[in-house]
Amino acid sequence: QVQLVQSGAEVKKPGASVKVSCKASGYTFTGYDINWVRQATGQGLEWMGWMNPNSGNTGYAQKFQGRVTMTRNTSISTAYMELSSLRSEDTAVYYCAPGYYFDYWGQGTLVTVSS
Amino acid sequence: EIVMTQSPATLSVSPGERATLSCRASQSVSSNLAWYQQKPGQGPRLIIYGASTRATGIPARFSGSGSGTEFSLTISSLQSEDFAVYYCQQYNNWPRTFGQGTKVEIK
Numbered sequence: 681q682v683q684l685v686q687s688g689a690e691v692k693k694p695g696a697s698v699k700v701s702c703k704a705s706g707y708t709f710t711g712y713d714i715n716w717v718r719q720a721t722g723q724g725l726e727w728m729g730w731m732n733p734n735s736g737n738t739g740y741a742q743k744f745q746g747r748v749t750m751t752r753n754t755s756i757s758t759a760y761m762e763l764s765s766l767r768s769e770d771t772a773v774y775y776c777a778p779g780y781y782f783d784y785w786g787q788g789t790l791v792t793v794s795s
Numbered sequence: 796e797i798v799m800t801q802s803p804a805t806l807s808v809s810p811g812e813r814a815t816l817s818c819r820a821s822q823s824v825s826s827n828l829a830w831y832q833q834k835p836g837q838g839p840r841l842i843i844y845g846a847s848t849r850a851t852g853i854p855a856r857f858s859g860s861g862s863g864t865e866f867s868l869t870i871s872s873l874q875s876e877d878f879a880v881y882y883c884q885q886y887n888n889w890p891r892t893f894g895q896g897t898k899v900e901i902k
Binding site: 715717724725726727729730739741742775780781782783785786787788 | 796827829831833838839841844850851882884886889890891892893894895896
């Protein structure tokens with residue numbers, strides 16, 4: 681069965697960076713783009729960008745251009761999302777999800793940005 | 796960027812009643828439209844993809860329709876477990892975009 685296991689919660693100071701991992705199993709990791717979606721508390725879903733695990737190609741929402749980097753390690757079927765220059769508004773749960781539409785989601789990683 | 800607009804923001808419905816949620820795209824997304832359900836403290840769950848295809852394990856009381864710019868999600872007879880927030884999402888264009896959500900609450 682498809683599983684996406686994300687890294688644990690993080691607490692960061694403003695200006696720092698965070699790197700969230702997403703380990704995939706139960707399907708061919710290189711067969712589907714990995715998307716990252718975030719959700720601030722009480723808010724809606726916000727798509728951040730995608731990465732093709734086969735080629736490493738990426739595409740980011742304009743809002744995150746210059747601050748987000750999506751990478752992967754195919755040998756361990758793991759995708760990464762790094763967000764830099766963190767600010768309080770980046771406090772959110774971050775999800776990974778493969779495909780065009782998202783029938784499988786990671787469990788979410790809470791990133792808290794606080795001084 | 797395609798803007799997805801959902802209406803209403805909140806829908807108050809009694810159990811057993813029918814609920815219809817709307818989603819409008821600022822430009823055509825063909826049938827590349829998905830609906831998700833999210834309950835408090837949980838991640839989103841895919842309900843519909845391709846505008847009208849139910850995802851695996853989704854009960855038949857959920858149905859989706861529409862194409863182009865106008866879409867709807869209908870829950871024919873609301874059960875207690877259906878009270879949640881529902882989001883639409885287009886996957887026709889980059890960037891992918893979500894609607895702001897419709898909360899279906901108990902009347």
